[in-house]
Amino acid sequence: MTDYRTFSPDDAMRFADEHSELFGDHSKLSCKEFGDGNLNLVFRVENDKGSSLIVKQALPYARCVGESWPLTIDRARIEAEVLLAHRKLCPQHTVEVLHYDAARAAILMEDLKQYRILRGELIAAKQFPHLATQLASYLANTLFYTSDFALTGPGKKQQVGQFLNPELCLITEDLFFTDPYCNHERNNIHAEIRAEAQQLWHDETLQAEVAQLKADFLSKPQALLHGDVHSGSIFINDENCKVIDAEFGFYGPIGFDVGSLVANLLLNYLGHFGLTADSSRRQQHQDYLLQQIDSLWQQFASQFKQLMAEECKEPALQNALYQQRFMQQVWADTLGYAGCELIRRTVGLAHVADLDSISNSMLRGQCEAKAIKLGRELILQRHSLANMAQLLTLLNYNTAEN
Ligand SMILES: Nc1ncnc2c1ncn2[C@@H]1O[C@H](COP(=O)(O)OP(=O)(O)O)[C@@H](O)[C@H]1O
Numbered sequence: 001m002t003d004y005r006t007f008s009p010d011d012a013m014r015f016a017d018e019h020s021e022l023f024g025d026h027s028k029l030s031c032k033e034f035g036d037g038n039l040n041l042v043f044r045v046e047n048d049k050g051s052s053l054i055v056k057q058a059l060p061y062a063r064c065v066g067e068s069w070p071l072t073i074d075r076a077r078i079e080a081e082v083l084l085a086h087r088k089l090c091p092q093h094t095v096e097v098l099h100y101d102a103a104r105a106a107i108l109m110e111d112l113k114q115y116r117i118l119r120g121e122l123i124a125a126k127q128f129p130h131l132a133t134q135l136a137s138y139l140a141n142t143l144f145y146t147s148d149f150a151l152t153g154p155g156k157k158q159q160v161g162q163f164l165n166p167e168l169c170l171i172t173e174d175l176f177f178t179d180p181y182c183n184h185e186r187n188n189i190h191a192e193i194r195a196e197a198q199q200l201w202h203d204e205t206l207q208a209e210v211a212q213l214k215a216d217f218l219s220k221p222q223a224l225l226h227g228d229v230h231s232g233s234i235f236i237n238d239e240n241c242k243v244i245d246a247e248f249g250f251y252g253p254i255g256f257d258v259g260s261l262v263a264n265l266l267l268n269y270l271g272h273f274g275l276t277a278d279s280s281r282r283q284q285h286q287d288y289l290l291q292q293i294d295s296l297w298q299q300f301a302s303q304f305k306q307l308m309a310e311e312c313k314e315p316a317l318q319n320a321l322y323q324q325r326f327m328q329q330v331w332a333d334t335l336g337y338a339g340c341e342l343i344r345r346t347v348g349l350a351h352v353a354d355l356d357s358i359s360n361s362m363l364r365g366q367c368e369a370k371a372i373k374l375g376r377e378l379i380l381q382r383h384s385l386a387n388m389a390q391l392l393t394l395l396n397y398n399t400a401e402n
């Protein structure tokens, strides 16, 4: 950490200036820190003509907690390298990294100011017809081309080593699979759902299934995951969307990325029971979300199957029956990890605005209880559900306010 020091806006400006031809007259630059994530500093460096770039710097601790939670700054390397790898495989939907500086744990990247963060847009009930198609393509390409179907055995093992990411994986291992199922001091439980949270701590049937999902997270290096594809890590506008913030990336189970995204759409679906009072407007938005979730899975699965059929390099894995079983397992994992994300975003340390911004605390509690219930069913029924609509029908979330 010799050359490392936390950037001031001036430092970030100089860093951007050193590594970019974009700006021209250096005296006309300005810079502001505006990060709102849980971990890092994010600066916008801009010239007087409106051209701008983003500087993201890892702090030696978790921003949301402070210096009492030290954290490796090597996460900036992981973030830069995952984004560069994913951009090669899916340039249209991955943010562009222009420069990475290991000593300063800083990344210079394109400014996506012509886009908006998906979470805020979905909370405002905005709809993007291309969302599922574009994200299915991002997931299918990044996950297939980093898997054993596309890489050689030695090539894949080299990659697994490059992206080990033990410290950030440990955060996920704790926050997703351990904390919500015990009375952990990191948990953040609203009073209205204390009873539901306590049930999780004694639900051994559920805990056994979560243990299986955690064991797979620890030991199934299927593909280079983004590792935290939630709706706050996706920028969107009417034409396109781009994924950012890949510092949790590592080689893990494919269903973890797909499930995280599905869960964040479901969290928005549930949040609108408390966010949108007008029932026909709410229903319209929720129908949109269900259609996008369904289409996300259908398009992801169909592209991944096509890639397996046409581009699998490993002879043994070309077997059609094996490939069919593989997709079934990815579907079950998707549901299971989606369930874990629903639960951890409700009772764990890191919440989502889709639920937390519901101003009426009783309504918010009802939505959170629905998230826990849906999460539990997704985890328990992941091997028997044929599709997402089947589960939502089962739980009667389409129409009833239960
Ligand atoms: N490339 C970018 N273009 C524009 N804004 C960005 C970009 N990257 C990050 N941001 C802004 O910074 C915020 C935090 O970034 P994020 O990568 O999520 O940080 P963290 O790793 O701390 O979660 C985002 O919500 C967004 O507002």
Ligand SMILES: CSC[C@H]1O[C@H](OP(=O)(O)O)[C@H](O)[C@@H]1O
Residues within 6 Å of the ligand: 037, 038, 039, 062, 064, 171, 172, 175, 228, 232, 233, 245, 349, 350
């Ligand atoms: C102490 S990290 C908590 C939480 O934050 C991360 O998300 P983000 O950096 O996008 O805000 C990740 O989801 C972690 O689980």
